[in-house]
Amino acid sequence: MAITTTEAAGAHQWVARPNRSLTPTARRRLIGGVVLLSLVVSGGFALAGAWLVAPFAGLELLVLFFALRAIARHDASFESIRLEGRQLIVTRRLPDGDLTQRFHAGWARVSLDAAPGADRLLCIRAHGQGVALGRLMTPDQRRQLAADLRQRLQP
Known part of the structure; x- marks a missing residue:
């Protein structure tokens, strides 16, 4: 799976998309x-x-x-995490539905949780809300993204 990272104007964004060899x-x-x-x-x-x-x-x-x-x-599927100032915006578009969730970056916690019968997913939680990401990433990419997010979310 392909993950692109962009950084501009104080915002950092990670976008995961499935590889598509057939346009x-x-x-x-x-x-x-x-x-x-x-x-x-x-x-x-x-x-x-x-x-x-x-x-x-x-x-x-x-x-x-x-x-x-x-x-x-599945062509339009993606998972996106955008860190802009003190706001963390998670957007997910998969065939089973779309989701956009906002977190305060100071309160957001990142973990790798095991889903029943599946690999460990990247979970972001704050104030009783949470979202699981990583369906479009390899386990190594999830671990690397979790480490990068934890480092950027530290005050």
């Missing part, structure tokens, strides 16, 4: 190529009298469409 344009080209190839092959078999190949080719294309659609749903 939307490449995805459309892939679908077009597979559809064309499938039509040519199934059309050839249909002309040769094996017309039952066409429905299975259609089913194959339908499965490919749903698989690529699931990938597209």
Whole structure:
């Protein structure tokens, strides 16, 4: 997963995004190529009298469409932490929903907590509120980000 760090005008921001090797344009080209190839092959078999190949080719294309659609749903996913002055702003956009939470940087506590059946997630808590991050990061990236945040949050 890719984490970008930016610092400008007294604000520091960390943004985690999933790696995407297949861009939307490449995805459309892939679908077009597979559809064309499938039509040519199934059309050839249909002309040769094996017309039952066409429905299975259609089913194959339908499965490919749903698989690529699931990938597209995750394209806009990101997790962001912005430290601006004494305010810590956490923004998360995942397919299961969006979240924006603000914390006072002096009261925020950073920890790595284990979720049931999963890796340890980066948790930020203050005043009875909390948010878990790190679904888009490797365990090493979570540890490194937690250490960096703890250092920057110290008075």
